Amino acid sequence: MSNWQTVFESKVPHQAEIVKDILTNAGLQAIVINKQDYAYKFGALEVKVNPDSVMRALKIIEEDIHFDNE
Numbered sequence: 548m549s550n551w552q553t554v555f556e557s558k559v560p561h562q563a564e565i566v567k568d569i570l571t572n573a574g575l576q577a578i579v580i581n582k583q584d585y586a587y588k589f590g591a592l593e594v595k596v597n598p599d600s601v602m603r604a605l606k607i608i609e610e611d612i613h614f615d616n617e
Contacts, residue, residue, distance in 0.1 A: 562614055
């Protein structure tokens with residue numbers, strides 16, 4: 548998993564989980580890596596996929612996922 552690529556970042560945990568779930572439901576393997584410091588609230592959560600799935604994941608995110616705060 549060290550070569551997996553980040554396709555989405557958010558400071559909001561539920562957004563990262565929603566993106567991961569949508570990608571998983573589309574048949575992609577996706578994981579969430581939490582790089583957020585809870586004490587000082589900096590950093591982000593990253594959704595990662597394997598390198599072969601990056602283009603498909605980015606297309607799904609761009610076309611199908613929209614959050615109100617964007």
